[in-house]
Every structure is written in C-alpha cells, then in structure tokens.
Amino acid sequence: MNTVADQVAAADAVVAAVEPGLTPPAVRARDVVLVTGPWLAGSTSLAAALRDRMSETTVVEADDLATGDAPLAVVFVVSAATPLTESDCELVDLVSRHTDLVVGVVSKIDTYRGWREVLTADREALSGWSERYAHVPWVGAAAAPDLGEPRVDELVGLLRQRLADPELVRRNRLRAWETRIQELIDRYTADGDGTGRRARVATLQQNRDDITRGRRLAKSERTIALRTQVQQARLQLGYFARNRCTSVRAELADDASKLGRRQLGDFEAQVRRRAADVVTEVEEGITAQVADVAAQLQLPAPRPPTPPDAPVIDPPPLKSRRLETQLMTVLGAGFGLGVALMVTRLFAGLAPGLTVAGLAVGAVLGLTLTVWVVGIRGLLYDRGVLDRWVSDVFTALRSTVEERVATRVLAAESAFSAESAARDERDAQAAQERIAEVDAELRQHALETARAATERDRRLPSLKRVLEAVRTEISASA
Numbered sequence: 001m002n003t004v005a006d007q008v009a010a011a012d013a014v015v016a017a018v019e020p021g022l023t024p025p026a027v028r029a030r031d032v033v034l035v036t037g038p039w040l041a042g043s044t045s046l047a048a049a050l051r052d053r054m055s056e057t058t059v060v061e062a063d064d065l066a067t068g069d070a071p072l073a074v075v076f077v078v079s080a081a082t083p084l085t086e087s088d089c090e091l092v093d094l095v096s097r098h099t100d101l102v103v104g105v106v107s108k109i110d111t112y113r114g115w116r117e118v119l120t121a122d123r124e125a126l127s128g129w130s131e132r133y134a135h136v137p138w139v140g141a142a143a144a145p146d147l148g149e150p151r152v153d154e155l156v157g158l159l160r161q162r163l164a165d166p167e168l169v170r171r172n173r174l175r176a177w178e179t180r181i182q183e184l185i186d187r188y189t190a191d192g193d194g195t196g197r198r199a200r201v202a203t204l205q206q207n208r209d210d211i212t213r214g215r216r217l218a219k220s221e222r223t224i225a226l227r228t229q230v231q232q233a234r235l236q237l238g239y240f241a242r243n244r245c246t247s248v249r250a251e252l253a254d255d256a257s258k259l260g261r262r263q264l265g266d267f268e269a270q271v272r273r274r275a276a277d278v279v280t281e282v283e284e285g286i287t288a289q290v291a292d293v294a295a296q297l298q299l300p301a302p303r304p305p306t307p308p309d310a311p312v313i314d315p316p317p318l319k320s321r322r323l324e325t326q327l328m329t330v331l332g333a334g335f336g337l338g339v340a341l342m343v344t345r346l347f348a349g350l351a352p353g354l355t356v357a358g359l360a361v362g363a364v365l366g367l368t369l370t371v372w373v374v375g376i377r378g379l380l381y382d383r384g385v386l387d388r389w390v391s392d393v394f395t396a397l398r399s400t401v402e403e404r405v406a407t408r409v410l411a412a413e414s415a416f417s418a419e420s421a422a423r424d425e426r427d428a429q430a431a432q433e434r435i436a437e438v439d440a441e442l443r444q445h446a447l448e449t450a451r452a453a454t455e456r457d458r459r460l461p462s463l464k465r466v467l468e469a470v471r472t473e474i475s476a477s478a
C-alpha cells in the first residue's frame with residue numbers, strides 16, 4: 001500500500017465490498033496542506049510561517065483550492081482571543097469534507113496568556129460538535145508575534161509526523177466516501193419526507209383555499225350589492241315619480257286659479273301635455289337609473305321596454321251645469337232687478353222729470369250687473385271644476401307612474417339576478433378548473449413523495465451499512 005492510487009483503491013474496496021456500484025466521490029486529491037480559519041484568525045501569517053519551515057510541503061489557503069479539491073491535511077486556525085464558536089465548527093465541517101486529517105491551532109499565543117484554557121475549550125467544543133473530531137490534535141502557535149521569532153515548532157513537528165502516516169491517503173479517501181454517503185442518505189431522507197416539496201405543497205394548499213374563499217366572497221358581495229343597488233333605485237325612482245306629479249300638479253292648480261274665460265279651452269290640452277311629459281320624464285329617469293345600477297354592478301343594462309302610451313285622461317266635466325246656470329241666472333236676474341228698481345226709485349225721488357230716463361238707466365244697470373254676476377259665478381265654478389279635475393288627473397297619474405317604476409325596477413332586478421347567476425356559474429366553473437389543476441399538482445407531489453419514500457426505504461439500509469463500514473474502517477486505522 002504505497003502509492004496514492006493503491007491507497008485510494010483500498011478505500012474504494014471497503015465501500016464496494018458492501019455496496020458495489022456506488023459512484024465514487026467527485027474529488028481531486030491534492031498533495032497540499034490547507035491552512036484556514038475564521039476571519040482574522042491569523043491563517044495567512046501561519047501559512048507563511050509553515051512555508052518557511054516546511055519547504056518539502058505545499059501550503060495553501062482556502063482561495064487557492066477549487067471546489068472538489070481535497071487537501072492532504074487541514075490546519076484550522078483560531079485566535080486565542082476568543083473560544084471556538086458554532087459557526088467556526090460549521091467552517092471546520094466545510095473544509096474537511098474530503099480530508100480526514102484536521103489539526104487545530106490556537107494562534108497568537110504570544111499575546112494571549114490564557115491561550116491554554118482557550119485551547120482546551122476549543123478542543124472540547126469541537127469534539128462536542130462531532131464524533132469525528134474527537135481525536136483532533138490541538139497546538140498553540142504564534143506565526144507573527146509582536147516580538148521575537150515565530151513559534152510554530154510544535155505544529156511543524158505534529159504535521160510532519162501526521163503527514164508521514166502511510167494510511168493518510170486511504171483515510172482521507174474514506175472520509176470523502178463518508179461525506180458522499182452521508183449526503184446520499186440525507187438526500188434520500190429529505191426526498192422521502194418531501195422536505196423539498198413542503199413549501200410548494202403549502203403554497204398550493206393555500207392557493208386552493210384562496211380560490212374557494214375568494215369565490216364565496218365574490219358571490220355574496222355581488223348578491224348584496226345587487227340587492228342594495230336595486231332597492232336604492234326603487235326608492236329614488238318612487239320619490240322622483242311622486243315628486244314630479246306633485247310639483248306639476250301644483251303648477252297647474254296655480255294656473256287653473258288664474259284662468260280667464262278665453263283660456264279655459266286651452267287648459268285641458270295643457271294638462272294633457274304636461275301629464276304626458278311627466279310620464280316621459282319618469283320613463284327616462286327609470287332608464288337612466290337602471291343603466292347606472294348596471295354600470296355599478298358591472299352587468300349589461302337591460303334594454304328599455306317600449307315606452308308606455310300617453311295616459312288616458314277623461315275630459316274635464318265642464319258642460320253639465322245647466323241647472324246651476326239656470327239657478328244662477330234667476331238669482332242674478334233678481335239681483336239685477338233689485339238694483340234696477342233702486343236706481344229707478346232714486347231717479348224718481350231726485351227729479352220726477354227724469355223718471356223715464358231713470359227707468360232706462362236702472363234697466364241697463366240691472367241687466368249689466370245680472371250678466372256680470374252670472375259670468376263671474378260661471379268662471380269661478382269652472383276654475384273649481386278644473387282644479388278638482390287636475391287633482392284627479394294627477395292622482396291617477398301618480399299611481400300610473402309609481403306602478404311603472406315598480407314594474408320596470410322589478411324587471412331590471414330579475415334581469416340582473418339572472419345575469420349575476422350566469423356569471424356565478426362561469427366563476428364557479430373557472431374556480432373548479434383552477435382547483436382541479438392545483439389538485440392535480442398536489443397529487444403529483446404526493447405521488448412523487450411516495451415514490452421517493454419507497455426509494456429511500458429501499459436504499460437507506462444498505463447506505464447505512466456502507467457508512468457504518470467506512471466509519472469502522474476509519475476508526476480502526478486511526
């Protein structure tokens with residue numbers, strides 16, 4: 001077992017005896033000593049000092065090695081200023097992945113008088129970190145002391161002795177195997193547990209919940225919005241319709257109270273026109289409001305129905321007042337006669353010569369008054385009739401437009417509900433599809449995890465046996 005190749009082959013044989021066919025560790029054995037350590041520990045100084053003293057050995061620092069390079073030995077330097085920390089131990093693990101020979105060095109012992117305690121603490125900390133460091137030798141050194149010569153003799157002696165070990169290459173190779181097998185075991189275990197998939201699976205489950213909840217929420221929000229908007233439209237339109245009727249009716253009543261005899265005929269047409277206007281205004285109001293609601297709900301507005309016919313309005317009952325006219329004529333005539341008699345008498349009393357003239361004046365005055373009284377009474381009567389008629393017309397109109405509001409809002413509501421239901425249906429469909437996709441991926445992950453678990457169960461026992469064999473071999477040759 002002299003040549004490097006022989007030693008490597010011997011190490012590989014240990015593994016092949018238990019588990020043939022394992023791919024060997026992808027490492028390149030380098031005939032160098034690596035000096036490294038945490039930040040500012042003094043590795044560069046120590047490397048320089050070692051180069052000085054050990055010309056037969058190549059001493060390198062971490063930067064000089066490529067990934068996969070396996071140094072012959074690792075000199076791990078920590079300052080005597082502070083004891084070893086956990087991150088230092090992780091660093092040791094990292095640099096000695098493919099190298100069995102690790103030497104611990106406490107540096108700057110010229111400055112720190114308590115370095116021996118630090119060294120003991122470091123030794124304990126590292127052997128406590130991992131079983132494999134139980135036999136790591138520790139020495140103190142001062143590679144670049146503030147005063148005097150470097151103190152590295154003990155380290156140099158130790159290194160020379162250890163590097164002369166004929167089994168060194170084989171043990172390093174075994175260590176590389178150990179790392180490789182441990183990594184394999186870790187990978188199979190993680191795959192079998194689905195560790196790498198856990199985050200993705202959690203995300204998928206979260207997505208699934210989000211889709212379901214989002215859909216439920218959207219649906220109820222839409223229902224509530226629809227109900228609220230329609231209710232509001234109904235109230236506003238009802239108010240608008242009533243308001244229009246009331247104010248137009250008030251205007252017309254005012255007009256009716258000021259009508260002259262000649263305007264009576266036009267008034268009916270005016271009322272009919274205004275009533276038709278109100279119907280049109282309300283109709284347009286409904287259309288606008290419904291469109292508004294549709295926009296708010298982001299639904300298509302239903303097409304406005306055919307406009308309603310002009311309201312049916314009976315003519316005002318102005319004609320049928322013959323009796324009253326007769327009565328009024330009689331009363332007016334009586335009144336006129338009274339006035340005529342009084343005037344005639346007055347004239348007769350004042351100037352008997354003017355009796356005839358008085359008679360004539362009295363008759364004219366009486367007749368004029370009669371006509372005037374009868375006329376005024378008739379006009380007042382007609383105004384009263386028209387006022388009542390307007391009131392009746394608008395009472396009827398009010399129920400017509402209110403009914404129109406109710407009917408059209410109801411129609412719009414059912415159109416909106418139908419559209420909203422259709423939209424829900426489409427949303428449900430889309431959500432279902434997305435959930436199905438998520439489920440498919442979840443199933444795929446579960447399947448692959450199960451597959452990996454089977455693989456893990458199949459591979460782990462033999463890998464553990466190889467690991468065991470390698471470790472036994474290392475400790476046997478230590």
Ligand SMILES: Nc1nc2c(ncn2[C@@H]2O[C@H](COP(=O)(O)OP(=O)(O)OP(=O)(O)O)[C@@H](O)[C@H]2O)c(=O)[nH]1
Nearest residue numbers: 039040041042043044045108111142143144145146
């Ligand atoms: N007193 C004393 N100081 C030392 C000793 N070795 C190194 N130093 C000092 O410690 C500091 C760091 O030394 P380096 O050798 O550069 O340490 P390093 O670990 O290579 O540092 P980085 O590569 O920068 O992390 C320097 O100021 C050195 O002078 C020593 O044995 N005694």
Ligand SMILES: [Mg+2]
Nearest residue numbers: 042043044045
């Ligand atoms: Mg350095």
